[in-house]
Amino acid sequence: MIRRIGLALAAPALALAFALAVTSAILAGTGHPPLEAFGWMWDYGTKPDSIALTINLATGYYLAAIAVAIGFRMNLFNIGVDGQYRLAALVAAGVAGAIHLAPILTVAITIVVAMLVGALWAAIAAVLKVKRGVSEVISTIMLNYIANAVIGYLLVPGRLGVNVQGSQGVGTKVIPPSGRVPGFSLVGGSQTQVYGLVVLAILVGVGYWFLLGKTRFGFDLRATGRSESAAIASGVNVRRMVVISLLISGGVAGLIGIPNLLGESYSYSQNFPAGIGFVGISVALLGRNNPVGIAFGALLWAFLDNARQILDLYQVSKEIVTIMQATAVLSVVVAYEVVRRYNNNRHQREVARSLEKLKSGTVPA
Amino acid sequence: MLAAPAVELRGITKRFPGVVANHDIDITVRSGTVHAIVGENGAGKSTLMNTLFGMHRPDEGTIAINGEQVVFGSPADAIARGVGMVHQHFQLADNLTVTENIVLGMEPTSRFGVLAMRTAQDRIVKLGRQYGLEVDPEALVEDLGVGDRQRVEILKVLYRGARILILDEPTAVLVPQEVAELFDALRELKEQGLTVIFISHKLDEVLTVADDVTVIRGGTTVAAVDPRTTTARQLAELMVGSELPSPATRDSTVTDTPVLRVEGLGLTGKDDRQLLSDITFTIHAGEVLGIAGVEGNGQAELVETIMGMRTAAGGTVVLGDDDMTGWTTRRRREAGIGYIPEDRSRHGLLLDAPLWENRMLGHQTQPPNVKGILIDASGAKADTRRIVAAYDVRTPSIDVTAAALSGGNQQKLIVGREMSGEPRLLIAAHPTRGVDVGAQAAIWDLLRDARAKGLAVLLVSADLDELIGLSDTLRVILRGRLVASADPAHVTPEELGSAMTGAGDES
Numbered sequence: 001m002i003r004r005i006g007l008a009l010a011a012p013a014l015a016l017a018f019a020l021a022v023t024s025a026i027l028a029g030t031g032h033p034p035l036e037a038f039g040w041m042w043d044y045g046t047k048p049d050s051i052a053l054t055i056n057l058a059t060g061y062y063l064a065a066i067a068v069a070i071g072f073r074m075n076l077f078n079i080g081v082d083g084q085y086r087l088a089a090l091v092a093a094g095v096a097g098a099i100h101l102a103p104i105l106t107v108a109i110t111i112v113v114a115m116l117v118g119a120l121w122a123a124i125a126a127v128l129k130v131k132r133g134v135s136e137v138i139s140t141i142m143l144n145y146i147a148n149a150v151i152g153y154l155l156v157p158g159r160l161g162v163n164v165q166g167s168q169g170v171g172t173k174v175i176p177p178s179g180r181v182p183g184f185s186l187v188g189g190s191q192t193q194v195y196g197l198v199v200l201a202i203l204v205g206v207g208y209w210f211l212l213g214k215t216r217f218g219f220d221l222r223a224t225g226r227s228e229s230a231a232i233a234s235g236v237n238v239r240r241m242v243v244i245s246l247l248i249s250g251g252v253a254g255l256i257g258i259p260n261l262l263g264e265s266y267s268y269s270q271n272f273p274a275g276i277g278f279v280g281i282s283v284a285l286l287g288r289n290n291p292v293g294i295a296f297g298a299l300l301w302a303f304l305d306n307a308r309q310i311l312d313l314y315q316v317s318k319e320i321v322t323i324m325q326a327t328a329v330l331s332v333v334v335a336y337e338v339v340r341r342y343n344n345n346r347h348q349r350e351v352a353r354s355l356e357k358l359k360s361g362t363v364p365a
Numbered sequence: 366m367l368a369a370p371a372v373e374l375r376g377i378t379k380r381f382p383g384v385v386a387n388h389d390i391d392i393t394v395r396s397g398t399v400h401a402i403v404g405e406n407g408a409g410k411s412t413l414m415n416t417l418f419g420m421h422r423p424d425e426g427t428i429a430i431n432g433e434q435v436v437f438g439s440p441a442d443a444i445a446r447g448v449g450m451v452h453q454h455f456q457l458a459d460n461l462t463v464t465e466n467i468v469l470g471m472e473p474t475s476r477f478g479v480l481a482m483r484t485a486q487d488r489i490v491k492l493g494r495q496y497g498l499e500v501d502p503e504a505l506v507e508d509l510g511v512g513d514r515q516r517v518e519i520l521k522v523l524y525r526g527a528r529i530l531i532l533d534e535p536t537a538v539l540v541p542q543e544v545a546e547l548f549d550a551l552r553e554l555k556e557q558g559l560t561v562i563f564i565s566h567k568l569d570e571v572l573t574v575a576d577d578v579t580v581i582r583g584g585t586t587v588a589a590v591d592p593r594t595t596t597a598r599q600l601a602e603l604m605v606g607s608e609l610p611s612p613a614t615r616d617s618t619v620t621d622t623p624v625l626r627v628e629g630l631g632l633t634g635k636d637d638r639q640l641l642s643d644i645t646f647t648i649h650a651g652e653v654l655g656i657a658g659v660e661g662n663g664q665a666e667l668v669e670t671i672m673g674m675r676t677a678a679g680g681t682v683v684l685g686d687d688d689m690t691g692w693t694t695r696r697r698r699e700a701g702i703g704y705i706p707e708d709r710s711r712h713g714l715l716l717d718a719p720l721w722e723n724r725m726l727g728h729q730t731q732p733p734n735v736k737g738i739l740i741d742a743s744g745a746k747a748d749t750r751r752i753v754a755a756y757d758v759r760t761p762s763i764d765v766t767a768a769a770l771s772g773g774n775q776q777k778l779i780v781g782r783e784m785s786g787e788p789r790l791l792i793a794a795h796p797t798r799g800v801d802v803g804a805q806a807a808i809w810d811l812l813r814d815a816r817a818k819g820l821a822v823l824l825v826s827a828d829l830d831e832l833i834g835l836s837d838t839l840r841v842i843l844r845g846r847l848v849a850s851a852d853p854a855h856v857t858p859e860e861l862g863s864a865m866t867g868a869g870d871e872s
Contacts, residue, residue, distance in 0.1 A: 216738050219722075219729050226715045232674055233704065233712040234727035235695030340717075347769035350761050 011339045012286065012293070015332035023324040032316050040314060041321075045307030048190035055186065055194050057302035058295075059201045059259045060273065064280025065298055066208050067118075067253040069289040071136075073212060074225040074245045080125060080140025081253040082277025083147030088117040089257030090151050090172065093268035094160035096261070097173030106179040111200070111258060118254020119247045121147065126246035130239045136246065144277075155268070164269060171269030181262040197259035204252060205291040221245055253277065282329045288336060301325065369432025371396040371529050371560035372417065372448075377426035379412055387413050387584050390426065394529075394577070399551055399561045401571040401592075404581035404604055408801075410564050413581070414531050417562075418450045419443035430529070449527025451518045453534045459507035463500050464489055467521045492523050497553040511659065512543035519550070529560045536570055537827070540659055541862035548574045566604070568597040580604055604802075618651035619837050624821035625671075625790050630680035632663075632670050632845075640666045641845045644680065648790070648821040653812070655836030655853065656825045659865050663845035664825045665707055668794050671823070672704055673697045684790060698727055703783035707794035707825070709772075713779045716768040720760065723767045724749040724782055731786055752781035757807060773804030780811055791815060794825045809835065829858040841865055 024034035044050060064081055071078035092114035099106055125143060128134040155161040161170040183193030212218035224231040224241050232238055256276055257268075265272060283301050287294030308321035370393045377390035387409045394400040404410050416423050419437030428435055430446050437443045440450070457466050468485045475481045486502045493499040498516045506514065515535060522530055532551075536544045551561050551574055565571050571578060572592045580588040580603045588603050625648045632641035641663050648654045658664055669675045671682055673694040681690045689697055698704070704727065706712035714723050725734040725745050733744035749763045756777045760770055767775060776796070783791065793812065797805040812835060816822055826832045832839060833853045841849040841864040849864045 214739055216729055216735050216740060219725060219740055222718075223715055223726060223729070226717055227711070229711045230713065230715055230726065232694065233672070233706055234729065235693065235698045237693060237695070344766065344768055347765040351759070351765060351769045351771075353761070 007339055007343065008288075008293075011288075011335035012296075012332055015286075015328050015335045018331045018335075019324050019328035022327045023320060026323060027316070027320060030317075032314075037311065037314070037316055037320075040310050041304075041307035044310035045303050048187045049192050050306050052187045052190045052192035052194050054299065054302045054306050055198065056192075056259070056264070057305060058298040059195055059198050060256050060276045061279050061283050061298035061301055062201045062295060063204060063252060063256045063259075064276045065283035065287060065294045066204055066280075066291070067249050067256070067277075068280045068284040069287070069294060070208065070212075070221075070245055070249040070252065072225075072284055072289050074221050074241065075228070076242065076245060076249070077137045078122065078125075078140055078246065078249045078253070079137060079281065080122060080143045080147075080277070081249070081256070081280050082275060083140075083144035084118040084121045084250045084253035085256035085277055086151060086272070086274060087121055087147045088114040088254030089261055089272060090154060090160060090268045091117045092254075092258065093172040093175065093261055094154075096175045096179045097267070100176060100178060103178045107181055107262060110175075110179060110262065111255065114254040114258050115251040116254070119251040122246045122250025122253065123243070126243045129246075130242055155270075160268075164267070169269050169271070171267040171271075173267070175262065175266045179262065180266060181259075183263050193263075195259040195263035197263055200255065200259060204255065205295065208252075209291045217244075256280075282325065285329050286332055288332075368396050370394055370429075371398075371431060372562070373427075373429040373432075374413075374417070375427045375429075377413065377416060377423045377428070379416055379421070379423050387416070387423070389585050390581075391586050392579050392589075394560060394562060396431070396560055397555060397558050398576040399555055399563055399574055401563045401565060401575035401578045402581060403565055403568065403571055403578060403600065408581045408604075409584040410581055411533065412584075414450065414533055414562070414564060417443070418448060418531060444525055444527070447526060447528040448531065449522030449525060449529070450531040451515070451522055451533065451535060453537060455514050455518055457506045457514060457517060459505070461506060462502065463504050463506060463509075463517050463520075464502045466506055466517055467502075467524050471525065489520060489524065492520055496523065496557065497550050498523075511538050512546060515539070515543075515547065516550070528558075529562065530554065531562045531564070533564050534566075535563070536565060536567060538660060540865050541859045542866065544570060568600045568604075571600070572597060617837060618817050618819070620650045620652075620819065622650040623647050624650050624652075624685060625823065626681075626683040627671065628681050628683075630667075630670060630682065631678040632666050632675060633678040634666075639845055641670065641677075644845075644847055646840060646847065648823060650789075650819040650821055651816055652837045653816050653822040653824050653835050655832040655839045656823070656842055657829065657832050657839055657851075657861050657865055658842035660827055662842050662865075664794070664842055666845070667842065668704075668707070668792055668823070668825060671792060672702070695730060699730060701787065701789035703788035703791040705776075705779055705783055705791070705793040705796050707798070709775055709779055714767045714775060717766055719766055720753070720758075720763040720770075720778060721746045721749040723778065724752060724763075726782075728782065728786060748785065752778060752785070756781035756811070771801075773800035776800045777804055777807065780808055784811065784815060788820065790821045790823070792823045792825075795827060796824070797826075797828065797831060829861055833858065833861070 027034040027037055045054070064085065067081045068078055092110045095113045096106060096110040099109065101109070121143060125136045125139040128139045129136050155170055157163055157170060160172050162173050164171045181196040183196050186194040212222060220231065220236045220241060223234060224236055224238055228238055257272065260273060261268065279301060283294055283297040286297035304321050304325060308318040311318040311320065372392070372394040374390055374392040377387055379387045390413055402410055402413070415421055417428065419440045419442050428437070430448065435446060458469065461469070464482060464486045467489055473481045473485045489502050498520055500513050500516050500520065506517065509517070519530070535547060539547060551563070554561055563575060572595070575592050578590050578592050578595070578600065579586055580590065580600065582604060590600065628645050630641060630644040631639070634640045644667060646654060656664055656667065666675065670677050673692055677690065681688055683689065684700055684702070687700060689700060710716055715726060728734055733741060733748045735741050746763060752758065753760060753763060758770070758774050758777045758781065760774060770778070780796065796812065797808050800808065812822060824832065824835060833856060836853045839851040839853050839856065839861070840847045841851065841861070843865065851861060851864065
């Protein structure tokens with residue numbers, strides 16, 4: 001058991017160490033002392049305000065990575081998480097800004113609308129794949145661009161947009177207090193509140209673990225991911241699974257912007273955070289599609305994103321952190337494969353050893 | 366003085382994690398002979414031949430070719446020394462011609478790098494004539510039958526200048542008539558001074574064609590015998606180390622209760638090709654219906670259509686009293702069909718998943734694997750332990766991945782799984798392919814027991830002895846049609862082989 005956990009941690013630890021080494025080399029090569037730069041980042045990143053910001057940022061990353069991971073477990077590559085969540089956030093913001101109901105009801109409606117929009121946007125790719133054999137990789141990338149255009153179309157005054165007071169920008173109508181979710185002070189000494197909907201991300205993580213690991217549906221999904229031909233022979237309707245899992249993936253993607261929308265920005269505008277869907281892909285890879293692993297991956301990624309801000313002050317290019325993140329993802333993919341092979345060999349040796357014993361007469365217990 | 370032996374292997378040892386390796390292999394192959402290497406599946410024949418062909422290096426021991434000690438780093442080194450290998454599974458490009466396939470990788474060019482196919486073609490025709498391996502050099506490989514394809518494979522090796530040929534189970538895919546033709550060609554090669562190493566576990570064939578026989582058991586050479594003074598039975602006992610199992614079924618248990626009725630079943634593939642036409646048969650409780658046929662004549666399609674993995678173009682499939690023509694695969698499985706697929710790693714197992722999850726595969730909607738919509742992991746694990754014990758699956762635990770088990774043990778797990786939950790119909794496609802003799806006998810016993818308990822069995826196999834021995838009724842499939850029936854009590858493999866190629870009269 002301990003050995004299994006150790007092996008599971010070995011890969012990300014190795015990858016991280018390698019990424020640090022590469023980054024150090026680049027820092028040193030460009031005339032910056034690596035250890036000092038990491039020190040500045042650590043000091044800045046562990047300030048109470050930074051920690052709260054990191055958690056808030058990680059909330060979106062976590063949801064994005066879960067959305068991607070649902071696809072990954074079935075060998076589907078949903079690159080369209082980015083378009084799905086932005087469109088979902090826009091429509092949900094429009095709805096939440098327009099309705100005035102009891103607080104909890106408004107929030108519930110906003111969340112449901114966001115999930116539906118995300119799922120519907122993913123459904124386009126699902127239908128194309130099942131009916132026309134279009135690779136979801138292509139269609140979801142393209143749908144990201146189409147989502148941009150749709151957002152541009154909807155986000156004008158007279159449709160979902162209104163002019164934002166005191167600026168040139170256009171955003172959705174500001175969500176009234178009854179539709180917001182208050183944050184809470186999780187980190188002592190910090191002015192920044194943690195999103196109330198961090199809870200939502202945790203619930204999604206638990207739901208993901210339960211659905212995939214504990215249900216028949218999850219077994220079908222994992223079986224399809226491991227071997228589509230074996231899944232078909234076992235009676236899985238793979239087309240149906242493709243549609244359902246892309247719908248769920250899109251539904252979770254729809255949630256990505258909601259903690260920020262209902263906890264901080266209260267309106268969807270051009271400033272709304274973009275690109276989280278792509279971060280989700282990296283985080284899902286880092287976390288090996290495991291709900292706990294993804295949580296660590298999301299926090300790490302968010303920590304780096306926050307901590308890099310300080311590098312500007314010292315005239316160090318903060319893109320160095322992007323290099324570190326990218327190296328970590330690349331090397332973690334390699335490291336997981338190495339560990340997987342090692343495990344396979346170990347199992348084969350175990351089997352061989354027990355057969356040896358059988359031959360020599362001692363039957364294993 | 367005698368010529369140096371063509372191949373001399375001394376003390377070859379090769380270790381792999383988890384698979385039968387070779388140890389202390391000693392073989393001397395005389396030049397200009399056909400030398401058979403026999404042994405049961407998994408005895409280490411293929412590992413040994415891969416060593417000789419330079420696919421990997423032995424951990425210990427030496428290889429000498431024509432008296433000269435060599436070290437092969439890759440197959441290219443082996444080819445340079447005149448050693449060629451014809452693999453069991455053909456490695457040909459269907460959409461190229463015979464000539465193109467043969468020269469692939471060493472295309473002849475004239476000056477300025479222009480392809481000189483004409484020269485190559487002439488050489489191939491000459492080679493074919495010389496050794497009795499004639500094939501139309503301009504034919505597309507996809508239009509060739511299995512026997513011709515094999516000739517192309519052998520020509521490919523000869524074209525590269527091989528003087529020592531390794532043939533890995535060359536008769537596995539051939540019908541008896543084609544086997545006879547192959548043997549004629551082998552004798553011709555021998556006449557002309559080439560050396561042939563022939564790997565097989567079909568003993569009658571070995572005794573027909575070989576000049577020397579080496580028996581491998583448990584990864585090492587156990588005997589070198591003279592085929593002229595040895596019987597098939599003695600050879601078999603050397604191979605197995607004990608009594609030989611036989612697939613023969615004794616008393617009939619056939620009832621008159623129909624379990625599976627297939628009527629007018631048709632299947633259309635891409636480009637409107639008829640893959641199956643007008644298939645009609647009935648299997649009764651306690652009956653084994655065997656389907657004989659040269660591979661690729663619609664057996665796989667038939668099985669997959671009955672399982673609901675392909676959608677029939679016409680006809681009906683009735684299980685008991687239920688017309689299940691429009692049912693999904695899952696509903697068919699739930700209705701009591703067990704399925705041993707032809708390709709276990711593609712259709713029968715999740716190789717990266719632990720054994721107990723593989724126990725659930727195909728039965729993931731049925732107890733003891735699930736409770737409602739939730740997985741019952743403890744139930745599935747307990748039942749996996751039961752299967753491992755009852756079906757003698759050799760594994761240290763049920764948490765290792767399926768990939769860690771040997772082929773025979775994987776197959777026993779699948780058989781155990783598919784026999785769970787009291788199936789009414791068992792579809793067994795090549796149930797003993799690639800498993801060792803021990804597992805083969807065990808699987809035969811299991812099929813016989815199942816039949817005795819009133820199970821209906823559809824058996825598809827390329828092993829004619831297995832088909833004749835286990836079946837109560839035999840049907841022959843050719844180009845997607847059931848073209849003949851045979852009585853397993855009287856038919857010989859040769860007669861069956863004729864029917865399979867469409868050559869013989871229906872018996």
